Amino acid sequence: xxxxxxxxxxxxxxxxxxxxxxxxxxxxxxxxxxxxxxxxxxxxxxxxxxxxxxxxxxxxxxxxxxxxxxxxxxxxxxxxxxxxxxxxxxxxxxxxxxxxxxxxxxxxxxxxxxxxxxxxxxxxxxxxxxxxxxxxxxxxxxxxxxxxxxxxxxxxxxxxxxxxxxxxxxxxxxxxxxxxxxxxxxxxxxxxxxxxxxxxxxxxxxxxxxxxxxxxxxxxxxxxxxxxxxxxxxxxxxxxxxxxxxxxxxxxxxxxxxxxxxxxxxxxxxxxxxxxxxxxxxxxxxxxxx
Amino acid sequence: xxxxxxxxxxxxxxxxxxxxxxxxxxxxxxxxxxxxxxxxxxxxxxxxxxxxxxxxxxxxxxxxxxxxxxxxxxxxxxxxxxxxxxxxxxxxxxxxxxxxxxxxxxxxxxxxxxxxxxxxxxxxxxxxxxxxxxxxxxxxxxxxxxxxxxxxxxxxxxxxxxxxxxxxxxxxxxxxxxxxxxxxxxxxxxxxxxxxxxxxxxxxxxxxxxxxxxxxxxxxxxxxxxxxxxxxxxxxxxxxxxxxxxxxxxxxxxxxxxxxxxxxxxxxxxxxxxxxxxxxxxxxxxxxxxxxxxxxxxxxxxxxxxxxxxxxxxxxxxxxxxxxxxxxxxxxxxxxxxxxxxxxxxxxxxx
Amino acid sequence: xxxxxxxxxxxxxxxxxxxxxxxxxxxxxxxxxxxxxxxxxxxxxxxxxxxxxxxxxxxxxxxxxxxxxxxxxxxxxxxxxxxxxxxxxxxxxxxxxxxxxxxxxxxxxxxxxxxxxxxxxxxxxxxxxxxxxxxxxxxxxxxxxxxxxxxxxxxxxxxxxxxxxxxxxxxxxxxxxxxxxxxxxxxxxxxxxxxxxxxxxxxxxxxxxxxxxxxxxxxxxxxxxxxxxxxxxxxxxxxxxxxxxxxxxxxxxxxxxxxx
Ligand SMILES: Nc1ncnc2c1ncn2[C@@H]1O[C@H](COP(=O)(O)OP(=O)(O)O)[C@@H](O)[C@H]1O
Ligand SMILES: [Mg+2]
Numbered sequence: 001x002x003x004x005x006x007x008x009x010x011x012x013x014x015x016x017x018x019x020x021x022x023x024x025x026x027x028x029x030x031x032x033x034x035x036x037x038x039x040x041x042x043x044x045x046x047x048x049x050x051x052x053x054x055x056x057x058x059x060x061x062x063x064x065x066x067x068x069x070x071x072x073x074x075x076x077x078x079x080x081x082x083x084x085x086x087x088x089x090x091x092x093x094x095x096x097x098x099x100x101x102x103x104x105x106x107x108x109x110x111x112x113x114x115x116x117x118x119x120x121x122x123x124x125x126x127x128x129x130x131x132x133x134x135x136x137x138x139x140x141x142x143x144x145x146x147x148x149x150x151x152x153x154x155x156x157x158x159x160x161x162x163x164x165x166x167x168x169x170x171x172x173x174x175x176x177x178x179x180x181x182x183x184x185x186x187x188x189x190x191x192x193x194x195x196x197x198x199x200x201x202x203x204x205x206x207x208x209x210x211x212x213x214x215x216x217x218x219x220x221x222x223x224x225x226x227x228x229x230x231x232x233x234x235x236x237x238x239x240x241x242x243x244x245x246x247x248x249x250x251x252x253x254x255x256x257x258x259x260x261x262x263x264x265x266x267x268x269x270x271x272x273x274x275x276x277x278x279x280x281x282x283x284x285x286x287x288x289x290x
Numbered sequence: 291x292x293x294x295x296x297x298x299x300x301x302x303x304x305x306x307x308x309x310x311x312x313x314x315x316x317x318x319x320x321x322x323x324x325x326x327x328x329x330x331x332x333x334x335x336x337x338x339x340x341x342x343x344x345x346x347x348x349x350x351x352x353x354x355x356x357x358x359x360x361x362x363x364x365x366x367x368x369x370x371x372x373x374x375x376x377x378x379x380x381x382x383x384x385x386x387x388x389x390x391x392x393x394x395x396x397x398x399x400x401x402x403x404x405x406x407x408x409x410x411x412x413x414x415x416x417x418x419x420x421x422x423x424x425x426x427x428x429x430x431x432x433x434x435x436x437x438x439x440x441x442x443x444x445x446x447x448x449x450x451x452x453x454x455x456x457x458x459x460x461x462x463x464x465x466x467x468x469x470x471x472x473x474x475x476x477x478x479x480x481x482x483x484x485x486x487x488x489x490x491x492x493x494x495x496x497x498x499x500x501x502x503x504x505x506x507x508x509x510x511x512x513x514x515x516x517x518x519x520x521x522x523x524x525x526x527x528x529x530x531x532x533x534x535x536x537x538x539x540x541x542x543x544x545x546x547x548x549x550x551x552x553x554x555x556x557x558x559x560x561x562x563x564x565x566x567x568x569x570x571x572x573x574x575x576x577x578x579x580x581x582x583x584x585x586x587x588x589x590x591x592x593x594x595x596x597x598x599x600x601x602x603x604x605x606x607x608x609x610x611x612x613x614x615x616x617x618x619x620x621x622x623x624x625x626x627x628x629x630x631x632x633x634x635x636x637x638x639x640x641x
Numbered sequence: 642x643x644x645x646x647x648x649x650x651x652x653x654x655x656x657x658x659x660x661x662x663x664x665x666x667x668x669x670x671x672x673x674x675x676x677x678x679x680x681x682x683x684x685x686x687x688x689x690x691x692x693x694x695x696x697x698x699x700x701x702x703x704x705x706x707x708x709x710x711x712x713x714x715x716x717x718x719x720x721x722x723x724x725x726x727x728x729x730x731x732x733x734x735x736x737x738x739x740x741x742x743x744x745x746x747x748x749x750x751x752x753x754x755x756x757x758x759x760x761x762x763x764x765x766x767x768x769x770x771x772x773x774x775x776x777x778x779x780x781x782x783x784x785x786x787x788x789x790x791x792x793x794x795x796x797x798x799x800x801x802x803x804x805x806x807x808x809x810x811x812x813x814x815x816x817x818x819x820x821x822x823x824x825x826x827x828x829x830x831x832x833x834x835x836x837x838x839x840x841x842x843x844x845x846x847x848x849x850x851x852x853x854x855x856x857x858x859x860x861x862x863x864x865x866x867x868x869x870x871x872x873x874x875x876x877x878x879x880x881x882x883x884x885x886x887x888x889x890x891x892x893x894x895x896x897x898x899x900x901x
Contacts, residue, residue: 122665227742
């Protein structure tokens with residue numbers, strides 16, 4: 001008994017001591033700041049516990065901001081995911097020359113990191129009111145994008161811009177997963193009489209499902225928390241949550257500091273919910289794995 | 291009537307001519323092995339039958355139907371791969387039922403068929419497991435069951451045993467053979483392992499660099515190899531230089547002795563030939579006195595159980611011979627002087 | 642048929658990706674009426690604020706990389722060697738920054754480290770720079786940790802450590818002389834990615850009011866027409882450079898290993 005305890009004292013703390021720097025860092029700069037937000041969301045101006053901040057989120061403007069943000073994130077994640085998947089599948093299975101693959105992956109690495117302010121500039125220069133494509137369509141084909149309802153500084157403008165980093169992110173993550181699909185599975189399905197569609201429905205997609213879900217959750221969070229691109233594109237007026245929060249932190253536009261906490265807490269809730277859903281579905285989908 | 295015919299099959303990958311004028315006719319219910327070294331084109335032939343590769347020229351006929359241009363999924367063929375081809379996301383039962391399901395077989399009938407076939411392969415309890423929960427041998431059994439479930443016309447096996455340990459390998463190959471005979475299913479089996487091919491096949495095709503060198507029963511292939519390649523690839527062989535004395539009577543001279551052999555009729559007197567002898571065709575001692583007798587010096591002795599392999603130096607070259615173990619007769623020891631004899635009946639004449 | 646669809650998908654994607662790049666390139670050259678010129682770039686390079694903010698972000702990127710390496714390499718090493726049980730927890734924490742938006746984290750900083758708190762980091766310029774560096778480190782954490790942990794997986798940490806210990810090496814020596822060189826490729830990959838992230842980062846720097854390159858670009862974008870696309874081209878070149886270096890390092894390492 002005494003020996004066991006001594007052994008514990010000798011072994012336990014020393015091993016765990018090695019994690020102290022990381023733990024202190026994570027606590028100070030990741031967990032406590034987040035907790036501060038969470039706690040602040042449930043504190044009144046005097047510091048007491050209250051639900052009032054959360055209830056105060058229920059205004060037309062804030063509701064619409066959340067709704068727009070969720071829509072934006074879901075749509076760009078779905079579209080980016082689909083197009084990215086198609087491109088990755090084209091490269092892995094489509095019988096394209098081998099030389100295509102390396103450059104595409106390198107480019108995807110660049111493009112998925114080319115977000116934020118400069119990305120907004122690139123799209124303004126291309127699809128903005130005097131952008132390259134806008135002018136080209138007008139002078140050569142007489143197509144007036146603006147008259148057709150196109151506006152880069154709008155919801156759909158933002159969608160198109162976000163796709164520039166969502167698609168490559170999907171390509172980067174899903175290509176290794178597609179490589180993991182064994183040639184033998186497709187061939188075994190074919191000899192057993194399955195069509196290509198049956199193979200995809202019954203074998204390939206179920207195997208890819210966890211990766212697809214994970215990527216979707218990541219793309220969702222990626223779009224949901226993005227500030228810079230939207231801010232540089234539309235300035236502070238577009239009504240999405242991160243922009244609203246940005247304005248609130250800068251100048252308390254809501255006129256209530258604790259409402260700011262609640263707004264931020266809402267963002268955490270939504271990304272956390274997306275990831276919890278992902279983990280739950282993944283566990284269900286991976287019962288055939290170790 | 292022949293069941294499966296491969297006629298003048300050719301296949302090139304770019305400049306690489308992989309299969310050359312490959313011809314084969316297979317009877318219904320036959321078990322044929324394609325035997326040859328790695329890279330000789332065995333898999334390519336199998337994949338052309340399955341429809342994964344289109345032949346550069348030639349035709350494939352099954353049951354009188356030309357399937358050369360038919361897509362894989364319409365050929366009604368079963369195939370077993372080297373390893374890990376089970377669908378990891380489906381249970382054993384779902385894997386086995388896959389072909390029936392895509393073939394539109396009703397659920398109840400499917401379940402009955404799956405149960406029946408799982409019993410046949412000896413895994414009736416494992417229907418609910420996932421592939422990762424099975425051993426390699428069990429996985430390959432399930433793969434066999436999956437291939438057989440839709441009652442394919444032809445079963446193709448591409449080195450299905452090579453990823454398994456020796457013991458499982460022997461057990462499973464015997465099992466494959468007995469199930470094949472029970473179902474009477476026409477089977478093409480690819481292997482680079484001669485023992486595997488010899489033990490289970492009705493006929494063997496020895497392949498060398500994309501060409502079918504020889505087609506024959508295991509007995510023929512082993513005892514009457516048609517080419518030097520076939521002789522060398524299948525089994526161990528002693529090669530002894532000889533000179534034809536009289537083609538008509540089959541008399542050849544070697545190491546100063548005359549020997550009567552078969553298969554010299556086409557050769558000119560005085561021409562050089564090579565005699566090939568299996569280790570079991572050489573005998574320790576004088577024997578019945580017929581044939582040739584050499585003095586030899588024992589170089590090494592390997593006791594293998596029921597047989598003993600002895601390497602000797604005789605007439606300036608190393609010869610290998612096998613004798614049966616006998617409890618009352620200890621084998622010679624390295625360094626011993628012995629006599630060995632060979633009979634012309636066991637010798638194969640090669641160029 | 643499949644091949645046709647594959648080409649279609651690829652070409653569609655390429656057009657979508659190349660157009661904005663062409664757009665910004667072309668626009669950045671149009672400052673002078675009627676002819677293409679590098680005027681916009683000249684303007685940008687003549688602006689002292691450009692150099693000041695660029696230098697500031699570069700220094701912070703370097704600091705972030707140093708902090709990240711000092712934090713991640715020993716931790717990942719220790720978890721592999723001694724605390725495999727802690728692995729899921731550590732991994733979970735390193736992935737948190739992908740889930741918690743940066744704007745929320747920096748919001749927490751502002752409230753947690755304000756002038757009236759126990760740790761009034763935002764009270765001084767240096768304190769704020771430090772805070773921003775920590776913020777950048779959290780942003781880089783998921784990539785850095787992944788990269789280094791994957792690198793460690795390819796070497797036998799336990800055997801290397803025992804061998805070094807049997808020769809009398811201490812922990813610091815082991816980490817600096819044995820482990821770090823072995824995961825250098827992973828560290829460099831992580832470092833270049835960090836550089837790319839930090840150089841373009843906007844939210845944290847803007848909210849902490851520091852003169853970084855991201856907020857500078859945004860400000861210029863709000864007030865000028867031709868300089869922003871020029872800046873975008875420069876930023877794109879930086880990102881491309883970082884990714885190119887990342888690939889180069891990985892490829893060189895593979896080459897080395899093939900030779901060995
Ligand atoms: N898809 C292919 N493309 C190019 N060459 C191939 C392809 N498949 C096989 N080969 C070549 O064909 C030759 C025979 O291969 P294979 O039929 O797999 O031999 P085996 O199964 O007898 O080992 C090899 O040299 C191999 O490199
Ligand atoms: Mg093969």
